[in-house]
Amino acid sequence: MRGVGGGRGGSGRDVGRTGAERKARKPGPGRRPGWVIGGFAVAIAGLLLFHRAVPGPPGGLLASFLPWLGPVVVVLLGFALLRRSGVAPAALVLPAAAWAHAFGGLLLPGEGPGSGPYGLVVVQHNVSDENPDPAGTARALAAAGPDLVALEELVPPALSVYEEALAPEYPYRAVHGTVGLWSRHPLTGARPVDIRPPGITGPWERGLRAVARTPRGDVAVYVAHLPSVRIGAGGLASSRRDESARRLGDAVAAEEVAAVVLLGDLNGTVDDRGLDPLTSRLGAARRGLAPSFPAAFPVARIDQVMARAATVGRIRTLPATGSDHLPVLARVTLR
Template sequence: MVEQVRADSGATSTSPSTVTAVLRRVVGAGEGAEGRSAWRRGRVLAGLAVVTAGLLAFHRAVPNSVGRLGSLLEAFLPWLGLVVLVLLGLALLRRSALALVALLLPVAAWTYLFGGLLLPAPDSGPRDLVVVQHNVSDENADPAGTARALAGAEPDLIALEELVPPALAVYEKTLAPDYPHHEVRGTVGLWSKHPLADTRLLDIKPRGIGEGWSRGLRTVVGTPRGEVAAYVAHLPSIRVGASGFASALRDESAGLLGEAVAAEKVKAVILLGDLNGTVDDRGLAPLTSRLNVAERGMAFSFPTALPLARIDQVMARSGTVAHIRTLPATGSDHLPVAARIRLE
């Protein structure tokens, strides 16, 4: 075919008509029976592509009434990108032009939702705060090493959850030289390079949980950029079982935390915590509707062995979470996350 074109034209390059013919053969889109079948085969793959696009674009429409399936989908929403890749491979194997065109829908939806997170981190600015959030685990065998690793990122603030004796004393001693200001309430704490004031226990305990449950604090950080109300929280755990996604307690606690943030008088707010949910999960809507979430970075933080979701969160009001990233593993089943916040 190519030789014939060259002989006729006297040229040494492939003609546009030849390139078009080759491309048509790759997707099976040439004229005749082969081309027609390329637009007929792969209908199931095309249908799956459309369904995947629908789940990405309209995940809020998936009901939570049965097993909280909507929240379960949203907990792993970015991973639908893998479904798109699998469908792409199958479409190429089937040489289905129909499926390839249909795949443009989920690709566009995924890119709209998550593409921005993959962009490079913006340059740091003079009004930036660096913060670290980490569920250190109540079974952490090396609290001193964990504390040194977190301080090595040189953040302004370090928020910790699952603080239990005697590990708490180790964190206090190890962090004291670089972080002279700290507050602990229940099993959560905040270490700061800047003075802390007006600290109080944050009541985010759902109904039905015993009185000993204490997982929230609020304090005011006197930063060089002005006062910032800092909230540290550890919301109830979720479970995935035969009955579905058990998140009722987490959702109730998120609602209480959202009400506290809404009532906060200090303009600038930073929330750090193990929220046991992703920012796409509608169960965290009382928070994500009031606070800005990270603009750059995926930072999957749990579980350490195979991070599948970022449930350790940094959010802000009157500030932008410019970038979030994970730090190297410690003795916890969570990865630490570090975020850069640009105050307004």
């Protein structure tokens, strides 16, 4: 005779409970949300802190979307609070702190450290070679009142439209191939910059350099359009973009004018390690996220304003034009 509750099928605590009640007490995925969210929290923090350990082009692409992990953390926190989990909110402190360390400064008000009384307002825009309204695009950019306007994907006959529309406010210009610079200040020393990566044949004129004679002194301005990252049968391919960035970085390093401003569609964010030859030599914006591509639903800022011996303050996007990119505007403070 077995004692009460002494059989192998149960314990004394189960006496008087139905099978359904005993099953309901067993832990399952729906009863462990805190640990699941905690696992996600650790994974997100790991990506934010150690994304450079991810090899190859996927690592660079991952870096471009890291700011979007912030909203993911907020969603996870809301879910944890709804489930009244005690573990998850504490675990989410780690990725929240990692995100704030990486991107929190961009959300602060003001222009950022180094703001001063004199600066250049600049606009960078890939206008798209399929833009149906180049005149309207030019007017919209000029209405923002910048000192310098850098454009990429200039193609005939749109180029003549941009020249005519911008001439009243920007009498000085330098154009090479599909990139151009318009300025309120005199431009000198305009010349092409060879950033053609290996393997590309035929016309490929996507870099220029000119010196803007500003009231504060000379500024070497570079305008560039780097190759895009391609997705093919072998996966992501960024070697052409990376080599073009290296050549552009070498040109900037050899620049004799102290103050340098780089404006361009770099087809990568400043966190993409493929752009290290540039980000190691030039400072990026101190404030603002300003995703610029694609214009319909911008998820990443691949249009950049960077500088040497100068500080890029807040960067922001302007309203959409006929391009698949949004224009970006920033104030560059000369030191």
